[in-house]
Amino acid sequence: xxxxxxxxxxxxxxxxxxxxxxxxxxxxxxxxxxxxxxxxxxxxxxxxxxxxxxxxxxxxxxxxxxxxxxxxxxxxxxxxxxxxxxxxxxxxxxxxxxxxxxxxxxxxxxxxxxxxxxxxxxxxxxxxxxxxxxxxxxxx
Amino acid sequence: xxxxxxxxxxxxxxxxxxxxxxxxxxxxxxxxxxxxxxxxxxxxxxxxxxxxxxxxxxxxxxxxxxxxxxxxxxxxxxxxxxxxxxxxxxxxxxxxxxxxxxxxxxxxxxxxxxxxxxxxxxxxxxxxxxxxxxxxxxxxxxxxxxxxxxxxxxxxxxxxxxxxxxxxxxxxxxxxxxxxxxxxxxxxxxxxxxxxxxxxxxxxxxxxxxxxxxxxxxxxxxxxxxxxxxxxxxxxxxxxxxxxxxxxxxxxxxx
Numbered sequence: 202x203x204x205x206x207x208x209x210x211x212x213x214x215x216x217x218x219x220x221x222x223x224x225x226x227x228x229x230x231x232x233x234x235x236x237x238x239x240x241x242x243x244x245x246x247x248x249x250x251x252x253x254x255x256x257x258x259x260x261x262x263x264x265x266x267x268x269x270x271x272x273x274x275x276x277x278x279x280x281x282x283x284x285x286x287x288x289x290x291x292x293x294x295x296x297x298x299x300x301x302x303x304x305x306x307x308x309x310x311x312x313x314x315x316x317x318x319x320x321x322x323x324x325x326x327x328x329x330x331x332x333x334x335x336x337x338x339x340x341x
Numbered sequence: 342x343x344x345x346x347x348x349x350x351x352x353x354x355x356x357x358x359x360x361x362x363x364x365x366x367x368x369x370x371x372x373x374x375x376x377x378x379x380x381x382x383x384x385x386x387x388x389x390x391x392x393x394x395x396x397x398x399x400x401x402x403x404x405x406x407x408x409x410x411x412x413x414x415x416x417x418x419x420x421x422x423x424x425x426x427x428x429x430x431x432x433x434x435x436x437x438x439x440x441x442x443x444x445x446x447x448x449x450x451x452x453x454x455x456x457x458x459x460x461x462x463x464x465x466x467x468x469x470x471x472x473x474x475x476x477x478x479x480x481x482x483x484x485x486x487x488x489x490x491x492x493x494x495x496x497x498x499x500x501x502x503x504x505x506x507x508x509x510x511x512x513x514x515x516x517x518x519x520x521x522x523x524x525x526x527x528x529x530x531x532x533x534x535x536x537x538x539x540x541x542x543x544x545x546x547x548x549x550x551x552x553x554x555x556x557x558x559x560x561x562x563x564x565x566x567x568x569x570x571x572x573x574x575x576x577x578x579x580x581x582x583x584x585x586x587x588x589x590x591x592x593x594x595x596x
Contacts, residue, residue, distance in 0.1 A: 231495075234494075234495070238491050239491070241487075242475060243472060243475045244463060244474060244475070244564075244574055244575075245563045245564050245574065248574070248578040251582075252581065252582060255585070256585065301589070303557060307556065307557050337472060337473075
């Protein structure tokens, strides 16, 4: 429930805040790619993670309040953990039957999503999604 | 105040220059004098641009050509003075030179070569390892630093997101490729009919259908798909991203 409020004190965490707008997704793809490359992920895993972040953030942006922010936090450790959040009018989230969800679970090693209550001001619901991706090399 | 320095005495000469017949020896003489006396202007402009990486001597040559053009084309009847015509002309010439030679050709050529060698390394390493390589493995294979590989991989992304997506999907060989793979995908039958996804996937070009199906319903990795279709992993990656974009767009527009 409180996922979005748990900052990780480790030094390699990256948090990006941009307009919750589909036009910003290429920026996120680029950042995701850089994070995974620098963790020396194999190219398949880099491509998967990029697509997963793209997909997850697309889902969130569709539901975000117009003019609000999309926050994406990358925690690269033994695996890369990505937590993305937006503020929404609706708490109908996530739609685990959607194709997007299927895509996401194929692309990631773990996937979780939920809703937490937004701050009293401006209100609304905080939709979050957390996914992790391991370097495929570590699998064997 | 005269910011133009010591060139004012030359200004009246342009009237004279314009009135002389083009083929007269006086015209040629005066042309030479005007160019020679303005040479420091060309020099000065070349120097201004030399920090951008091009050799100063090249820039100075180009600036001199710009100056000659300016002397030849300047028309005093138009009322402006020579310097306000010459300076932009020379700068334009120098800028064009920098753009054409050192930038647009040089840097990208290096990146292009980098891209090519990374592409080759990825293919080779994928075959040897049986899976996609990491940037470190590519760097080691090519004797490059990891930073260089990052740069090359980024260039690959940037390059392809511009135009190749379209070129590649319209690739005429995709039909014949699909033929050899069979039109009815067994994997596709497991696609959930909910969300009317099946018809949307069916609307994708055949190769993209195949890739989407193999990746998301057959659970193959991009490298395995690339192997199976005889294309590169990067190509698979681009086609997958493009297909998802399309599906996303049609899903949201269909409600």
